[in-house]
Structure formats: C-alpha cells, structure tokens
Amino acid sequence: xxxxxxxxxxxxxxxxxxxxxxxxxxxxxxxxxxxxxxxxxxxxxxxxxxxxxxxxxxxxxxxxxxxxxxxxxxxxxxxxxxxxxxxxxxxxxxxxxxxxxxxxxxxxx
Amino acid sequence: xxxxxxxxxxxxxxxxxxxxxxxxxxxxxxxxxxxxxxxxxxxxxxxxxxxxxxxxxxxxxxxxxxxxxxxxxxxxxxxxxxxxxxxxxxxxxxxxxxxxxxxxxxxxxxxxxxxx
Numbered sequence: 380x381x382x383x384x385x386x387x388x389x390x391x392x393x394x395x396x397x398x399x400x401x402x403x404x405x406x407x408x409x410x411x412x413x414x415x416x417x418x419x420x421x422x423x424x425x426x427x428x429x430x431x432x433x434x435x436x437x438x439x440x441x442x443x444x445x446x447x448x449x450x451x452x453x454x455x456x457x458x459x460x461x462x463x464x465x466x467x468x469x470x471x472x473x474x475x476x477x478x479x480x481x482x483x484x485x486x487x488x
Numbered sequence: 489x490x491x492x493x494x495x496x497x498x499x500x501x502x503x504x505x506x507x508x509x510x511x512x513x514x515x516x517x518x519x520x521x522x523x524x525x526x527x528x529x530x531x532x533x534x535x536x537x538x539x540x541x542x543x544x545x546x547x548x549x550x551x552x553x554x555x556x557x558x559x560x561x562x563x564x565x566x567x568x569x570x571x572x573x574x575x576x577x578x579x580x581x582x583x584x585x586x587x588x589x590x591x592x593x594x595x596x597x598x599x600x601x602x603x604x
Contacts, residue, residue: 415593422492422579422595423531466530475544476521476593478530 382406383467388483391461397454399482401467404448410471412443414452415478416463423466423478426452457486490514492596494580500602506568509599513561513582520557521593522565523579531579537563570603577601 384402391397403412413428427434427441429450434441440453454461466481493512501507513520518539523531534553536544539560548555552571557563567574577598585591 421597422581423593424595425592428592475533475536477533480528480530 382469383479385465385467385479385482387480388485391454391457391484391486393459393486393488394456397457397461397484397486399452399454399465399467399484400449401452402449403467403469406447406469407471410469412441412450413468413470413476414439414441415466415468415476416461416484417466417481418460418463426465428470457484459486459488462486492580492582492594494578494596494599496599497597498600498602500604501570502604503572504569506566507570507601508564508566509578509580509601511563511565511580511596513563513580514584514594517582517584517594518560519583519585519591520563521581521583522555522563523581523595525577525579525598527576534565567601570601572603575601575603 382405411428411430414426415423416426417423426438427436429441429443443450462485464481464483466478495510499507520537522534524534525531534548535555537557540557553567555565577600579595579598581593581595583591583593
C-alpha cells in the first residue's frame with residue numbers, strides 16, 4: 380500500500396510555478412522518492428526521482444527535506460499540458476512501484 | 489524511439505466471457521509489467537516479468553487472470569471468465585534495467601475494458 384500523503388487536488392495559473400507537496404514521514408533510509416504523472420487517457424510518465432539530494436532535470440525539480448520526511452515537486456513554468464494526476468511514490472531498489480491516488484493538478488489559463 | 493504498444497485500445501465484453509490484451513514493450517527492455525487501474529485509483533501491479541520469467545505475481549488473481557511473455561518480448565494478459573469488477577484500464581509498462589536497480593518505467597496508453 381502507498382505510504383505517501385498528497386493533497387487530492389491543486390490549481391495553478393499558467394506560467395507560474397507549480398509546487399506539489401508530498402509527505403513520506405515513514406520513509407526508510409534505502410527508499411527513493413519517485414514522481415510520475417498521468418495525463419488523461421494516457422499511461423503514467425516518469426518525471427524524476429531522488430534519495431536525499433535535490434534533483435533537477437528538463438521536466439522538474441525535486442526538493443527533499445533534510446529529514447527526508449517530505450518533498451516538493453516543482454514545475455517551474457506550468458503550462459496547460461501539465462494538467463495531470465501527479466503521483467509521489469516511495470520505492471526501494473527492486474521493489475514494486477506502488478501508486479496511491481495522487482494529486483490532480485489543474486493548470487488554468 | 490517507439491513507445492510501449494498495446495492493443496486493443498478499448499474492449500467491451502459481457503461477464504463470464506474471456507478477453508486478452510497484447511503488449512509490445514520498448515525494444516531492448518528486459519522487464520515488463522502489467523498494471524490494472526480502476527477508475528479514480530492509481531495503477532496496481534498485477535505481474536512483473538524479467539525476460540520471460542515471472543518475478544512478481546503476488547497481486548494477480550490467478551483463478552481468472554493469466555499472463556505470459558513467450559520469447560521474452562511481447563506479452564499477453566488474459567481474463568477468463570471476466571467479472572464486472574474487472575472493468576478497468578490495463579496498462580503495460582517496460583523498463584531497461586534489471587530488477588534490483590532503480591529503473592524508470594515506460595507505460596503504454598492502456599486497454600480500457602468494460603465488462604457488462
């Protein structure tokens with residue numbers, strides 16, 4: 380079962396940064412934080428993952444708190460195409476990817 | 489690069505009928521997954537293959553669901569007989585890395601099954 384907690388929904392204005400929070404207060408030392416998103420009628424898409432350091436790629440930035448109990452996914456300049464369900468997942472190397480219910484992000488024009 | 493291919497895109501059947509879904513993973517990806525996604529929920533793993541061997545089928549309802557990955561490439565998932573509660577989107581995913589390392593999964597668009 381998913382062990383992360385995310386808000387069910389969030390709104391963001393187009394062109395602004397979208398900051399999606401995730402709580403994972405029981406995360407263990409060998410568990411990574413993964414983020415996927417699912418646009419309507421499509422399969423999930425990998426965004427980013429990290430262990431304890433902040434990470435950035437062409438899609439997003441991942442900020443993990445020092446105690447690793449929470450993280451924030453940042454989409455720096457949200458567009459309408461970023462409207463999707465965003466999943467935050469704890470995962471050890473080799474364990475199954477277990478999805479919760481995620482956060483429905485709606486980017487408004 | 490071509491993505492994960494799935495067919496059919498939609499399927500409507502009556503309860504107690506049989507149905508099969510097909511998946512072609514990304515070329516060179518050793519690991520293949522089947523997920524079930526019920527409306528309003530996140531995807532749930534049904535079965536994971538490493539090449540043509542099963543590494544995790546603990547959440548597969550084996551009395552009615554079966555899957556195979558002959559020759560370690562394409563895979564089929566079958567439901568026989570279908571129940572109303574099997575109505576869902578069936579997603580196939582593949583990844584390059586072996587189990588035991590951090591891997592990035594690539595998903596297909598899924599097959600939407602409606603059981604009437």
